[in-house]
Amino acid sequence: MPPFLESMTRVVAASGRPTGRLWRGLALRVLERVCAIAPFFLAYLWLEDTLSGGAPERSIGLLAVCLAACLAGQLLCSYLGQLHCFLGAYDLMIGYRERVIDHIGRLPLGFSQGQRAGHLAGIVTEDVKRVEDIFTHISAELVTAAAVPLLYLAVLAWVDWRLSLGLVVTLPLAVIGLNAASRFFLERGRHKQELLLDTSGLIVEFVTGIRTLRLFNQAGPWLDRLDRRFAAIRHASLGVEAWGGGSIQLYRFCLELGLVTLLLTAAWLAGSGDLRPLTWLLFGLVAAKLLEPLLDASAFLTELRSMTLGEGRVRAVLEQPLLPDGPQSLSAAGDVAFDGVSFRYQDEWVLRDLSFHAAKGTMTAIVGPSGAGKSTVLHLLARFFDPQSGAVRYNGIDCRDLESDQLYRHLGIVFQTVQLFDGTILDNVRIGRPEASDEEVAAACHAAYCDGFLSRLPGGLHTRIGENGQCLSGGERQRLSIARALLKDAPILLLDEATASVDPEAQYEIQQALSRLARDRTVIVVAHRLHTIRHADQILVLDRGRLVEQGRHEALLAQGGLYAELWQDQGR
């Protein structure tokens, strides 16, 4: 099966929508072509009847009625066929898009980490669109390109099989050659697409990081890097387009060669006195029409190749395994434990046999040198990933046995990178609890010390903050994130440097708010400034993925180990 057909079959299976309407549409489009070509054969039959001494006066009316019926049938089938094809294909594509979005929505939260900027968005928008275009605009042309020549051929073979053979003798050569070439160019095209994706990621990085690059005089070298990428794309494109274009020309040439072999067969038959003029007239009129859809189909080959590549990338996402979701629910969660957890992102272990227990309503702080694995502990708690061995437990239940919705309902999260959406501050904070009233949102913002900057914004809580909150400072963004978590009022809080970007004046106050919040909650906090976690119920000291010390601030200082060293480094 040609690669594009394999791709289309997979799309239909992935969509899961009924395909009846699309098939009806395609059948009507084929019927339309039947109506378009039938007059030639009707005229042929009528002429043959007439020339062999039939009664033209009587049959000419019948011929006219048949021709009119063909025309009417053609118009009707064309209209209904297009309608059903479009509606059927769009319905199919809705199913496909939903499947892709649904799958991405259920992928491990850590999936997008390590992906180039815009890569996933490109798959959901551009690649799915490529697939959609084939189904909505080209599938009908492809089906008629395959069905019409077969129909013509069946009738022509009935009229004269030798001339028919002469006409299509080169067709298998064209199809086999094209199929082999398309597999080859698909491989080359994949390489080109990877280069394109990589380069667009580089461009996004260049544009978003232009300030840093210019401040460090790195814009020039970066542009040189881009130039080299463009050269590589040009080289790959030449390979794909020039040679790929050549294979299309070869396919067309082989098809048109069929007209030559038809002429040669006719000459041979005429020479042996075995060619009737009427038969030759029919073949002369119809031969080009038979080849026409096959020749036209070559115009879609580039799009088909691009769709096949796009479908491949979408499939790679669809094949990404989802984290298993168990049936258990979580009531009144608050107890958190790591039970012999070892985890690695790639080859190197980042956490090794880590065990700890955070009792309900306590604050656990995680400290350690950079790269020790502190944020990774939070990532596993938020189930961005599952550990390779050991278990993360909530109320003693392995989180692999929990429904993920249940889990997230019990987690409040404030991480270093704050994701904000293009909307008002009210909308953004309300993500914490969609049913919260304006007053409750305002109270959460107040508790997160947002009042200062909110009073400076023209619309206060109703100010639009632009895409990802570009018009807010890092500290302001972080305070909104804290307000969100406060509003959510979840029994477990995961904080990664919650006060990292907040000015010194607000730091103490926010710390107070978080301590108050911790009173009836379990808080797991990653902290770099150790004075903020002096009062934590337990401090876990990590070093290269291992738990090296554990206890309260005073006890750890007295121990004189890594914690005491870190404390001294911070000049306390």
Ligand SMILES: Nc1ncnc2c1ncn2[C@@H]1O[C@H](COP(=O)(O)OP(=O)(O)OP(=O)(O)O)[C@@H](O)[C@H]1O
């Ligand atoms: N998505 C990822 N893919 C591969 N490696 C990763 C990924 N995230 C983190 N790492 C690596 O895992 C190790 C632990 O990272 P982690 O962010 O947990 O450390 P950390 O203690 O929080 O560091 P810091 O204090 O600097 O934020 C580091 O060596 C880091 O390079």
